[in-house]
Amino acid sequence: MTALHTPFALKLGAFVALSDMELNLLNQLHNRRRTFPARRDMIYEGQVERSAYILASGWVCSYKLLPGGTRQIVDFQIPGDFLGLRSVLFRTADHNIEPITRVKASEVHVQDLLETFNSAPRLAAAVLWAxxxxxxxxxxxxxxxxxxxxxxxxxxxxxxxxxxxxxxxxxxxxxxxxxxxxxxxxxxxxxxxxxxxxxxxxxxxxxxxxxxxxxxxxxxxxxxxxxxxxxxxxxxxxxxxxx
Amino acid sequence: MTALHTPFALKLGAFVALSDMELNLLNQLHNRRRTFPARRDMIYEGQVERSAYILASGWVCSYKLLPGGTRQIVDFQIPGDFLGLRSVLFRTADHNIEPITRVKASEVHVQDLLETFNSAPRLAAAVLWAxxxxxxxxxxxxxxxxxxxxxxxxxxxxxxxxxxxxxxxxxxxxxxxxxxxxxxxxxxxxxxxxxxxxxxxxxxxxxxxxxxxxxxxxxxxxxxxxxxxxxxxxxxxxxxxxx
DNA sequence: CGAAGACGCTGATCTGTGTCAGTCAATCCT
DNA sequence: AGGATTGACTGACACAGATCAGCGTCTTCG
CATH class of the missing domain: 1.10.10.10 (Winged helix-like DNA-binding domain superfamily/Winged helix DNA-binding domain)
Known part of the structure; x- marks a missing residue:
């Protein structure tokens, strides 16, 4: 898989035909690469530091804990998916996110996202769609x-x-x-x-x-x-x- | 309840202290008033015409039908809630919306919403919050x-x-x-x-x-x-x- | 007016899933 | 190498909630 076809680009490309320029912009979002080990929460309920990620490889799940100790997994995220997009909106995250495997993800600052949307409004629509x-x-x-x-x-x-x-x-x-x-x-x-x-x-x-x-x-x-x-x-x- | 304190304004006001100017803008969204009888779907799955509403009075529910004839109600909406905000994004609605009681609602065009946000960006944040x-x-x-x-x-x-x-x-x-x-x-x-x-x-x-x-x-x-x-x-x- | 639907309510019975308790194989740790 | 841990898998039993069948009261409507 070439740099021009990350899972994220593949996914968005399924809904908007992406120009080379747009593809490049998307790839620029991927510079702040981070790695997370399996089973250690990346984002937890109540966390104040707000960060969003785009999953590059590996699987994670987002879940809510119940007082009884059981939990409900709300969804699994796979490569190309956004993580914690909503926790950027709220002051604190309202659920936990745990890697199931070793995970590579790109940290995305709201600022970068907004700039990208500014240069290529069609990408905003695509992200909203996703x-x-x-x-x-x-x-x-x-x-x-x-x-x-x-x-x-x-x-x-x-x-x-x-x-x-x-x-x-x-x-x-x-x-x-x-x-x-x-x-x-x-x-x-x-x-x-x-x-x-x-x-x-x-x-x-x-x-x-x-x-x-x-x-x-x-x-x-x-x-x-x-x-x-x-x-x-x-x-x-x-x-x-x-x- | 005065015109200045519709349920919608009350709800948003719980999160952002609203100025008189902002209150007025909100109330201008309420000009296209419509009434719906109970039990006749307002929006149904697959519908192409995309419209969003703000509920002024009455209760509605949004649900999905299963092939077997049973249904799952996803949520109830009460006065002050948005209806069909997501169906504006997609070409077609992905669920049904049915009034439980007689309902009064204000039709909202995307255009009006965007203009309102332009004049008062804090309202955009409040709506996003909601x-x-x-x-x-x-x-x-x-x-x-x-x-x-x-x-x-x-x-x-x-x-x-x-x-x-x-x-x-x-x-x-x-x-x-x-x-x-x-x-x-x-x-x-x-x-x-x-x-x-x-x-x-x-x-x-x-x-x-x-x-x-x-x-x-x-x-x-x-x-x-x-x-x-x-x-x-x-x-x-x-x-x-x-x- | 009487009939037909809604809607709330109840007992009897059946069944899908949870709980408990355990085996076995693979992997990780020290 | 031995012990601990994790994950797949199974049988016996218990129970929450579904289903069936039915009654009574209101409301609506021809």
């Missing part, structure tokens, strides 16, 4: 947890993740590699780890998907889509107004 | 449905609603009037209507809240807060950056 997509995904998770049973929920989740990864060149319709443990899946889907295991086995025995050894393999992609009523267009909208 | 709060609420609902049992979920929901209504002068710590049916509560909380009924009875018998005849009455506000571990600050943040 932010709205993330919000739509949270809504879809709400529907997932509220109204689908465990098996459909898992199926829907694996397909959604696939669609997102495909956008940044990390998945195909065959499958993708995935560092999530069954405990992480449980915290994200509102299930117990034990039940996650059972559901994955059932989906495997049904011949739909196999999730083993860090790889998700779609054995019957169309069947899976039908089974959980996945809406194929839900993540590739028509793009922003200013296309 | 939008972020709405997003934070969806996240909280996710936590609700994913990790709290039915009773705590209901308790948390009733308290959250109370906090929002208080902000626009429609509730006190004693209670508020509330047009939601048990079916609506069920669709919002991911429960069956039957179970909603049982949970409400239990909360009443515990001496926490009474929800009857269209009124929510907090019999033991502090007890209820403790019971569902409601975070008193979660909705009154520190305000936006540009305070």
């Amino acid at each position: 932010a709205s997509r993330d919000e739509a995904m949270v809504v879809e998770h709400l529907v997932d947890i509220g109204r689908r049973d465990a098996k459909q929920r898992m199926a829907h989740f694996l397909l959604e993740l696939g669609a997102r990864l495909k956008l940044v060149g990390l998945a195909s319709n065959d499958g993708y590699s995935c560092p999530l443990t069954q405990y992480l899946l449980a915290d994200a889907l509102g299930l117990s780890a034990v039940h996650v295991n059972r559901v994955l086995r059932e989906l495997r025995e049904d011949g739909f998907v196999t999730f083993q050894l860090g790889r998700v393999i779609f054995d019957d992609f169309d069947g899976l889509v039908a089974f959980c009523e996945f809406d194929r267009n839900y993540l590739d909208h028509d793009g922003p107004l200013m296309k | 939008a972020s709060r709405d997003e934070a609420m969806v996240v909280e609902h996710l936590v609700d449905i994913g990790r709290r049992d039915a009773k705590q979920r209901m308790a948390h929901f009733l308290l959250e609603l109370g906090a929002r209504l208080k902000l626009v002068g429609l509730a006190s710590n004693d209670g508020y009037s509330c047009p939601l049916t048990q079916y609506l509560l069920a669709d919002a909380l991911g429960l069956s209507a039957v179970h909603v009924n049982r949970v409400l009875r239990e909360l009443r018998e515990d001496g926490f809240v009474t929800f009857q005849l269209g009124r929510v009455i907090f019999d033991d506000f502090d007890g209820l807060v403790a019971f569902c571990e409601f975070d008193r600050n979660y909705l009154d943040h520190d305000g936006p950056l540009m305070k």
Whole structure:
């Protein structure tokens, strides 16, 4: 992958055809590179220092802790995604962000972002688009947890993740590699780890998907889509107004 | 309530002290008044015409339909809230909006909004703040449905609603009037209507809240807060950056 | 007026998922 | 090398909440 096609550029490029000039501007956002080890929170609830990042490689999750000690993972972020965009708006972050793997990310100052938007307004639209997509995904998770049973929920989740990864060149319709443990899946889907295991086995025995050894393999992609009523267009909208 | 203190102005005023000039600008947004009857969708999934509204009176809900015929209510909107702000960004709306009662709302054109922001940048920050709060609420609902049992979920929901209504002068710590049916509560909380009924009875018998005849009455506000571990600050943040 | 819907409410029964308790293999640490 | 930790996996059992079936009261409307 050349410098001109970071995951971030790939993602935005899916909605706005990017000129060379715009691509260059995007790449200039990537100068403040930082690395984070797995499992140590990058941003935690109540933190005052506000920083946003663009994920270059690795996976992270954002979650909220409950007094009881359990947690709810709100979403996973994959390369190309923004981290902590909202914590820039509020004085303090309202949720935690934890790397699942070792992570490389570019720190982004609000200032730089605004300057970039100034030089290339179409990029502002693209970023806004991406932010709205993330919000739509949270809504879809709400529907997932509220109204689908465990098996459909898992199926829907694996397909959604696939669609997102495909956008940044990390998945195909065959499958993708995935560092999530069954405990992480449980915290994200509102299930117990034990039940996650059972559901994955059932989906495997049904011949739909196999999730083993860090790889998700779609054995019957169309069947899976039908089974959980996945809406194929839900993540590739028509793009922003200013296309 | 004078024209200078619409619910919308009250809400924004809670985060930015508004000058008379800013109040006037806000009120000018309210000229295109429209009325909607209950139960007929104002905005539906896939609709192309993009319009945003500010709710002046009445209640609405935004929801997503599932192929099976069930639905998940994502959130309720009360006076002072924005409707369909996101549907302005996308070519088509990605969810439905249905009035629960008869509703009065002011149609807002993107153009007017931008001009207002131009004259009073602090209002832009306030609106952004409000939008972020709405997003934070969806996240909280996710936590609700994913990790709290039915009773705590209901308790948390009733308290959250109370906090929002208080902000626009429609509730006190004693209670508020509330047009939601048990079916609506069920669709919002991911429960069956039957179970909603049982949970409400239990909360009443515990001496926490009474929800009857269209009124929510907090019999033991502090007890209820403790019971569902409601975070008193979660909705009154520190305000936006540009305070 | 009477009929038809809403809506609140309840008991009986069924079921999806959680909880508990444990095994096994792989990896990391000292 | 031995011990600790982590993650996948399983069976037995318990329970929260769904589903089914039904009653009663209001409101709406032809």
